[in-house]
Amino acid sequence: MAPLPRTLELFYDVLSPYSWLGFEILCRYQNIWNVSLQLRPTLIAGIMKDSGSLSAMRFLTAVNLEHPKMLEKVSRELWMRVWSRDEDITEPQSILAAAEKAGMSTEQARGLLEKIATPQVKNQLKETTDKACKYGAFGLPVTVAHLDGQTHMLFGSDRMELLAHLLGEKWMGPVPPAAAARL
Incomplete structure (x- = not known):
């Protein structure tokens, strides 16, 4: 029988510097640990108000x-x-500048910016935030590991060594050799 897929969900908000640490580490390790990393933009205000x-x-x-x-x-x-x-990351022009610097076309970025007030986007962000709360989130980042039919919630960007242990993988620090070669 094939092993169950190993999925990690990372709930984060870009206003959390600790979320950024967890984000960068998990992006670097996703291929090394052979996990499916699901990025989940979450409104920290929905958790911390x-x-x-x-x-x-x-x-x-x-x-x-x-x-x-x-x-x-x-x-x-x-x-x-x-x-x-x-x-700034709160004004439309600064969001557009970030998207364009990341490689998104001006047209794509403007189209998405026009959608941020739509019910679809609002509801999706609320659902993702509610999901993080249901896992027990009380701040961000939260990593949820789905392993062997079990769910493990880890809070903080300083739990990567514990995550590696849960995965049965080796923790090689925040910049593993494979990621260092790309930097």
Whole structure:
């Protein structure tokens, strides 16, 4: 019998620098550990009631709905803007700039920005946030590992060594050799 697929869900908000750490580490390890990484943009305000990232997180939700392969790059660029370059991520122009820098066309980015107030995007972000809460989230990032028919919720970006143990994999630090070659 084939082993059950190993899936990790990462619930994150780009206003959380700790989410960024977890995001980068899991993106680097997804192929090394041979796991299916599901990125889940989540509104931290829905968990903690105050973050200010609503537009950015709705935009990422729209990206995930229509261009999921761009989600990793656009998420990373929003983090770079807010946490590395101290740039705004709440205004439409700054969101568009992040999307374009991540490789999205101006037309695609504008189309998605127009959709952030639609019921589809709002409801999807709310559903994802509610799902994180049902797993027991009380902050972000939250990684949910689905292994051998069991679900394990880990809070924080400092739980990667524990995640590696759950997966039966080796933890090689935040920049494993395979990822270091790409940097």
